Amino acid sequence: MRFTFIIPTYNDVSTLRACVDSLPDNAEILIINDGSTDGTGELAERLAEENARLKVIHTENRGVSAARNRGLLEARGDYILFVDADDIVEKDRLSECMRILESHTDIDMLLYSRSQDHYKNGRLHWRDKLILPVQGFLTAGECYGMIDRLFDSSVLYPIYNKIIKKSILTGIRFQEEMFILEDLEFSVRALANCRRLFFYQDMVYHQRYSVKGTARIRRMKRLEEVMNPIRDAFELLPCDTDYMETSINAMLEREIRRAMSLKELRAHYPGKVCKYLFERLKTRIWYFYRRLWSALH
Secondary structure (H helix, E strand, O other): OOOOEEEEEOOOOOOOOHHHHHOOOOOOOOOOOEEOOOOOOHHHHHHHHHOOOEEEEEOOOOHHHHHHHHHHHHHOOOOEEOOOOOOOEEEEEEEEEHHHHHOOOOOOOOOOOOEEEEEEEEEEEEEEEOOOOOEEEHHHHHHHHOOHHHHHHOEEEEEEOEEEHHHOOOOOOOOOOOOOOOHHHHHHHHOOOOEEEEEEEEEEEEEOOOOHHHHHHHHHOHHHHHHHHHHHHHHHOOOOHHHHHHHHHHHHHHHHHHHOHHHHHHOOOOOOHHHHHHHHHHHHHHHHHHHHHHHHH
């Protein structure tokens, strides 16, 4: 049994080595250099010289979805793990997850808990722990029965909190035209092909969190650009997904408003500018509170 880590990277020269060093030793590692311009490609080649398990693939800059798809094309493992180049994993706990899969080959997907690590000036400022709501084996039907709970627990949409059996990904690829929530669309399609899953509640993955979505949100002209492929994926699940669709719509609308300039707010939401400016203020107050809480604890 072989595991393949797929690491898409673009200008991650300061974090790539720590990411690679955190991975277990008994797996294939594919670094997809997505047209980096800061020396990331050269660093990846040096890492490959140090590690025979590591392969570097250089591509033109086409985005993270295209890079992940290239990794899927090249992967030789029976199981696939996606890792972002600025994140790290808990090596011992992830190795335990891999042993679970080696002992139970009927598991199609294993999910584990993760954290969002907020950094400032290179130092960890605070950590949000996103713990799975259940532990142990679940059938696909049991997952469908608690789909809203899984969605609210942020289990479904990151791609990097999962180990996925490659055989269930036949015909499934990241939608390269999507520039936000493409991992949710992919994860839902993969879930639709699962029969048995395992939930591992211990913390495994640490995401170096930053606000990466604003520039991408500003490119969105209509919610349908994102919602149509996600809606198509939801239709593959034999359960009611109206709640998730409503929640995603509300989230996207909120993020679009946050990305707008004052002039754009006035143009798109006449009469509601003060309401939405207050919405932004509440968000900033919340972040300030979280930073204060972290400093005191």
